[in-house]
Every structure is written in structure tokens, then in C-alpha cells.
Amino acid sequence: MTDRNTDSPASYPSEFEQALASWHEARLRLVTAPQGIAALVGTHWLTPGAEPVAIEGLDGTWRVEDGDIVGDDLTIEEGSEVLLGSRVLRHFRRDDEVALRVLDAEAPTRASVAGIDAYLPDEAWVLTGRFDAADEGATIDVEEIDGYTETSTLAGTVTVTIGGEEVSLIATGPLTGMQVVFADATSGTESYRFRFLKLRADGGTGPIEVDFNRAYLPPCAFADFYVCPLPPAQNRLTVPVRAGEKQVARR
Structure with missing residues (x-):
């Protein structure tokens, strides 16, 4: 009797897919932890x-x-x-x-999470953009989901081409962990009404990797009572971003 393996090498997950699978698993653990x-x-x-x-x-x-x-x-x-x-x-x-x-830990919102629906991994959504740092000490007023306006640190803008359209996204926070809050043509239908993306620009102004496969749902997608920031007008894209997390899967 001869052992047979009918899988071709191409059928095995790539390192890129494995890394994203691990990231998604970590995200689900973070969301569904007892006090997550x-x-x-x-x-x-x-x-x-x-x-x-x-x-x-x-x-x-x-x-x-x-x-x-x-x-x-x-x-x-x-x-x-x-x-x-x-x-x-x-x-x-x-x-x-x-x-x-x-x-x-006994919250109904926690018990009802069955998973997080996401688009399939696609290396075409790993883009190279340009980061332009804001002046030191620059701030921006950010509207939050409850109507409150909070003053946040302005990191700068990230310019990237999506679907042939050049867009400039506002990024807030420190350069080592900038946050981009964005909506796109899928928001409110295929995907949640807006999403987050974490970026790093340790070197300041210059090229930056923008991996939309790691776009993720804000906390307010999972439970009420969060005060998530809304996308600035500049970050409300007319093009679809079919990458990253889409919606909460509920039981």
C-alpha cells in the first residue's frame, strides 16, 4: 500500500496567509476574552x-x-x-x-460573538504609500460616535492609490502606532459602517506600508457604550476596500 498526497504545493497556505490567519485568531481572542x-x-x-x-x-x-x-x-x-x-x-x-x-464575562454581547467575518487574504491590498508627518504638536478635532468632539494628536497624512484613485488619509496618534479611521464604498453594506487601521512610521516622512488586510472593526461594532472616533471627512472614501474584517458574526 502506498501513501498518497494529492495536495499540490500551491494548495498549502502561504506565509502571508498564515500570518493573517494568526492575526485574525489573536483578534478574536482579544474580542471574546472574559473581560475583552x-x-x-x-x-x-x-x-x-x-x-x-x-x-x-x-x-x-x-x-x-x-x-x-x-x-x-x-x-x-x-x-x-x-x-x-x-x-x-x-x-x-x-x-x-x-x-x-x-x-x-457574562455579557450577552460577548456570548453572542460567533466570529468575525473577513475578506479573503489578498496581497494586492498590501500597498506602498507615502507618509507626510504633521508639525510637532499638531492636533485635530475628532468627532466621536456619541457626538462628542475630542482633540487628538495629528500624526500626519498617508497618501496611497486605491483602485486608480489617489487618496490622502488622516492618521492620528504616535508614529509608532498611528490610527487611521476610514469608511469606504463597502461601509454600512458589506462591511461595518467604518473601520480602523494601525500603521507605523518610525522613520517619519517617507514610504509606508499600508496593509488593508489588517483593517479591523472598532470596539463599538461588538458592544454598545464605546465612544469610537468617526472617520474624518477626508477618510470617507468613494472606492471600495474589500480587505480586512467585515462584520461581527453573531450566534
Whole structure:
């Protein structure tokens, strides 16, 4: 008896496909972890100097004191969180506003995530663009999904050609982890209403790799109560970007 392998070498995943598969698996783990992205059940805004308030599902009352969130028997400092049973209580700041975020391992939004639908990997969507750094200290006003306008650090613009059309995308944040928030001709139909893309421009102005295969869904696609930034007008593309994550697959 002779062993037979009918697979041709071309049928095996390439290194590019394997790397993307690993990335997608890591994304799903991040989303569906016990207190991961999909587990958010509330963002409770607290007013400094106001009387302590009760929060549904939590014992005691809560207030802001010197920037910290203070409960009856615990304090959550800025940038920190505490584990309370199946829940994580997290300090969240937006400009001068402070909120108590509650993530619950038993959240229905977490239980309902069956996966993340994505376009098939395509190396044609790994593009080379040009990054032009903004002036040091430059900022941009960014509208968020709840209507709030937040001032963010402007990293610069990324110019790339998509479907024969040259577009310039606004990027925010540090050069080592810039964020591009964009919508395209698939948004709201084939894909979620907008998506994120992380880029690096360690060397400043110059060529930059733009891999749309790694475009991903914002947290607000998985659970309510997030305050995701919306795409600036300049980042609302008229061409389709059929690459990256598309939609949340629900049970």
C-alpha cells in the first residue's frame, strides 16, 4: 500500500496567509476574552464634585475624587482597573471627563460573538504609500460616535492609490502606532459602517506600508457604550476596500 498526497504545493497556505490567519485568531481572542472588547456592559460618566451615585448592578455608590473613582470600599486610580467577581471595573478618561467602565464575562454581547467575518487574504491590498508627518504638536478635532468632539494628536497624512484613485488619509496618534479611521464604498453594506487601521512610521516622512488586510472593526461594532472616533471627512472614501474584517458574526 502506498501513501498518497494529492495536495499540490500551491494548495498549502502561504506565509502571508498564515500570518493573517494568526492575526485574525489573536483578534478574536482579544474580542471574546472574559473581560475583552465584547464584554463591555456600561460606561458610566461621573461628574467631579457631584454627590455619589448608584450604578445599576454594582453595590454602593460611586464618585470622582481628585481624578480617582471612589466606591464605598475601593478606589480605582486613573489608568487602572479592579476585578470584582466576573466583572472588571475600569477607570476611563476622555479629556476632563471621567467614567467607570464595567466589563462583564457574562455579557450577552460577548456570548453572542460567533466570529468575525473577513475578506479573503489578498496581497494586492498590501500597498506602498507615502507618509507626510504633521508639525510637532499638531492636533485635530475628532468627532466621536456619541457626538462628542475630542482633540487628538495629528500624526500626519498617508497618501496611497486605491483602485486608480489617489487618496490622502488622516492618521492620528504616535508614529509608532498611528490610527487611521476610514469608511469606504463597502461601509454600512458589506462591511461595518467604518473601520480602523494601525500603521507605523518610525522613520517619519517617507514610504509606508499600508496593509488593508489588517483593517479591523472598532470596539463599538461588538458592544454598545464605546465612544469610537468617526472617520474624518477626508477618510470617507468613494472606492471600495474589500480587505480586512467585515462584520461581527453573531450566534
